[in-house]
Amino acid sequence: MALYGPFCALSMIGGQQIRMARAALRWSIEDLSQHAGIGSRTIKRLEATDEITSANMTTILKIKSCFEYAGIEFIGSPNDRPGIRIGQRLGESDPS
Template sequence: MAHRPLRGVERQSANLVWPDYSFIQYDTKRIIIQVQDITAEQIKAARAALGWSIKEIAESTGIGSATLKRYEASQGIPKSRKGHLQLLRTHFENAGIEFIGAPDDRPGIRIGSPKT
């Protein structure tokens, strides 16, 4: 006798009962966004630790000086729609900055060696 799997409940296979998790949907976009967020305070700290000016960062990343100043003047996670925060994060990480903590739980930086 063939068994039909019960949708959302369980499947039977070789005398084993496996839960059917096909109904669970993961919000992977939100998970990625949470990992990539950096705060204004982390941006300021990373720039100060490296001794870089806003003009230097603007020239090397293509992000406007006014945008960088706005990011640093904000509180918490700056509003950004063009992927600039990820670009800044990558730029700082390549220079040896590690972003630690979470935006709402002791965000900070750790200074290390530049990536080669």
């Protein structure tokens, strides 16, 4: 745990945020599984709780990075006003 330090706390997302992000993108569990390279059973397990899970940090980072690439910004934390903000997909230019 000490290996990650503050980075670990900043990188955590909970099941509620994963469900919100999937809904915002209209992705099924299978869609997220394919985009993130994570098994659908793992995603179901992570979504089943709103608490910080004991998942492998690499798994959480893969899911988080996949959503961020698709334009989702995570706000709050799993234990303090968790949410998402829908933004621009990475690599897309601002039309203004």
